Amino acid sequence: MSIVYDRVALIGLGLIASSMYWAIKRWGVANEVVGFAQTENTRQEAREIGLCDRVYDSIAKTVEGADLVVLCTPVGAMEEVAREIAPALKAGATVSDVGSVKRHVINCVSPHIPPSVHFVPAHPLAGTEQSGPRSGFAELFEDRWCLLVPLEDTDVTALENVERFWQALGSRTAILDAEHHDLVLAVTSHTPHLIAYTMVGVAEDMRRITDREVIDYSAAGFRDFTRIAASDPTMWRDVFLNNKDATLEILGRFTEELFALQRAIRTGDGDFLFDYFSRTREIRRGIIEARQDIDAVNFGRNTAAKLPHDE
Amino acid sequence: MSIVYDRVALIGLGLIASSMYWAIKRWGVANEVVGFAQTENTRQEAREIGLCDRVYDSIAKTVEGADLVVLCTPVGAMEEVAREIAPALKAGATVSDVGSVKRHVINCVSPHIPPSVHFVPAHPLAGTEQSGPRSGFAELFEDRWCLLVPLEDTDVTALENVERFWQALGSRTAILDAEHHDLVLAVTSHTPHLIAYTMVGVAEDMRRITDREVIDYSAAGFRDFTRIAASDPTMWRDVFLNNKDATLEILGRFTEELFALQRAIRTGDGDFLFDYFSRTREIRRGIIEARQDIDAVNFGRNTAAKLPHDE
Numbered sequence: 015m016s017i018v019y020d021r022v023a024l025i026g027l028g029l030i031a032s033s034m035y036w037a038i039k040r041w042g043v044a045n046e047v048v049g050f051a052q053t054e055n056t057r058q059e060a061r062e063i064g065l066c067d068r069v070y071d072s073i074a075k076t077v078e079g080a081d082l083v084v085l086c087t088p089v090g091a092m093e094e095v096a097r098e099i100a101p102a103l104k105a106g107a108t109v110s111d112v113g114s115v116k117r118h119v120i121n122c123v124s125p126h127i128p129p130s131v132h133f134v135p136a137h138p139l140a141g142t143e144q145s146g147p148r149s150g151f152a153e154l155f156e157d158r159w160c161l162l163v164p165l166e167d168t169d170v171t172a173l174e175n176v177e178r179f180w181q182a183l184g185s186r187t188a189i190l191d192a193e194h195h196d197l198v199l200a201v202t203s204h205t206p207h208l209i210a211y212t213m214v215g216v217a218e219d220m221r222r223i224t225d226r227e228v229i230d231y232s233a234a235g236f237r238d239f240t241r242i243a244a245s246d247p248t249m250w251r252d253v254f255l256n257n258k259d260a261t262l263e264i265l266g267r268f269t270e271e272l273f274a275l276q277r278a279i280r281t282g283d284g285d286f287l288f289d290y291f292s293r294t295r296e297i298r299r300g301i302i303e304a305r306q307d308i309d310a311v312n313f314g315r316n317t318a319a320k321l322p323h324d325e
Numbered sequence: 326m327s328i329v330y331d332r333v334a335l336i337g338l339g340l341i342a343s344s345m346y347w348a349i350k351r352w353g354v355a356n357e358v359v360g361f362a363q364t365e366n367t368r369q370e371a372r373e374i375g376l377c378d379r380v381y382d383s384i385a386k387t388v389e390g391a392d393l394v395v396l397c398t399p400v401g402a403m404e405e406v407a408r409e410i411a412p413a414l415k416a417g418a419t420v421s422d423v424g425s426v427k428r429h430v431i432n433c434v435s436p437h438i439p440p441s442v443h444f445v446p447a448h449p450l451a452g453t454e455q456s457g458p459r460s461g462f463a464e465l466f467e468d469r470w471c472l473l474v475p476l477e478d479t480d481v482t483a484l485e486n487v488e489r490f491w492q493a494l495g496s497r498t499a500i501l502d503a504e505h506h507d508l509v510l511a512v513t514s515h516t517p518h519l520i521a522y523t524m525v526g527v528a529e530d531m532r533r534i535t536d537r538e539v540i541d542y543s544a545a546g547f548r549d550f551t552r553i554a555a556s557d558p559t560m561w562r563d564v565f566l567n568n569k570d571a572t573l574e575i576l577g578r579f580t581e582e583l584f585a586l587q588r589a590i591r592t593g594d595g596d597f598l599f600d601y602f603s604r605t606r607e608i609r610r611g612i613i614e615a616r617q618d619i620d621a622v623n624f625g626r627n628t629a630a631k632l633p634h635d636e
């Protein structure tokens with residue numbers, strides 16, 4: 015138990031917010047957690063499953079008196095949310111967010127934050143391919159990074175509290191500047207997602223030619239892409255629209271590399287392919303050493319999905 | 326227990342062959358399994374861990390008297406293997422293989438098969454990112470497809486026996502023609518692997534700019550790519566060199582789609598992105614329904630890797 019805030023308000027009740035709620039409760043990080051969602055449907059669902067101590071129908075009511083307000087909507091909705099909550103924010107409160115892009119969020123949210131309120135942009139690197147209020151679970155942030163992207167004039171104590179808050183939820187924290195964050199994430203998350211969506215789109219087209227075969231015979235590789243490409247469409251649309259420059263830069267590099275490999279296939283340059291494929295093995299080892307993935311073979315599929323033998 | 330062959334010979338002792346050995350033993354599918362590997366090192370390792378009833382130093386000796394000989398080497402080595410074993414094959418024996426491309430294997434192996442020997446090309450759709458004699462396990466083929474790609478003149482009984490053999494190892498079996506197999510696999514496996522390798526290569530380059538950050542902050546998406554790109558370089562070099570046409574065709578379609586998405590990002594066409602990302606969700610559902618993947622959220626990472634909380 016280590017109370018960091020008396021009252022926390024979560025705006026938007028999807029995977030991240032619902033996981034935050036369960037983790038806050040498990041670790042006793044706040045005395046009270048209130049929530050708001052855009053649609054009546056989601057608010058109703060949240061109430062049914064006991065998500066948040068109270069779910070309000072009014073966004074202003076939700077943030078009133080809150081010590082920490084976390085924007086958990088798709089990034090494309092954050093400016094409007096900031097505009098709506100601004101008049102109701104308590105003096106001395108902190109506003110944070112969980113958006114996957116930071117320069118855009120800073121540019122569109124900070125103009126609406128009153129002078130008496132702190133703004134500490136953040137980004138927990140955690141998620142699954144699921145979404146919605148029922149998808150959250152308390153362990154989501156365990157040992158995951160939460161990147162904090164303070165502004166030049168961000169209050170040090172407010173920043174430290176947000177850091178303690180995420181650490182209390184199980185995360186490791188680090189501080190990055192917005193541009194650097196957006197570039198690193200374009201490499202590690204945004205471009206891979208776009209590529210996975212693209213490959214699954216190609217298979218969708220091919221399905222018409224090959225009937226069910228691309229599904230039935232979906233082997234390792236493609237299966238993994240389909241999981242990535244099952245992520246929330248609204249969230250990802252907003253990411254790409256709002257991290258345009260970094261994504262386009264990394265896409266440019268990606269295409270360049272892909273053409274080099276394609277050329278090696280066309281010309282039969284086995285040495286080039288072998289060297290390339292050997293080099294990429296290294297980075298996987300680094301990721302496991304950095305505890306960014308488990309090293310369970312094949313994602314533990316073979317042990318997770320023991321099926322009765324046909325015999 | 327359902328003995329399908331008296332003696333099985335495995336040529337090449339990597340992930341697939343070692344998994345076959347453990348599965349054959351567990352389910353009693355053959356009376357005796359003998360093996361051969363190219364390097365003394367691998368043969369020694371196999372002997373140490375009890376892989377195969379006997380490991381021979383001579384490839385000819387290994388296939389002598391075998392009822393089923395399975396080529397488990399990278400596809401680029403199969404022609405040479407076929408040439409070497411041909412004189413030692415028993416009349417009435419069956420030669421099969423586990424290569425990920427079929428047209429090339431058929432073209433380069435079948436000319437060496439003596440008239441008294443049957444050739445039944447096959448491809449078990451199973452694997453992990455690991456390789457080598459220690460990587461195998463008996464459950465690898467459970468509920469996975471094994472695709473059989475018979476020639477026009479393949480003996481029906483020989484084909485049925487290979488089918489029974491794979492079913493006894495836990496697989497589902499289906500029959501495809503070689504060209505169709507190579508195209509479907511280019512979509513579901515080969516191109517996804519090439520793309521994953523490419524993206525990890527881009528990140529490798531970026532690592533120089535961003536220091537350790539692309540590793541430390543490797544989020545979902547990229548992590549999955551690194552697992553795929555940790556697969557055996559020799560195997561994959563041979564796949565791309567020997568399924569050139571289908572891979573280049575699918576790569577062409579992929580690039581076309583990618584450019585359409587890139588253009589939508591550049592022009593800010595959110596509707597195009599949203600529609601695209603919604604469409605791809607469907608195919609994931611199909612794959613889970615077809616039992617080609619488990620539906621454990623985030624590959625079961627969160628439940629597989631419970632870590633002690635920092636508190």
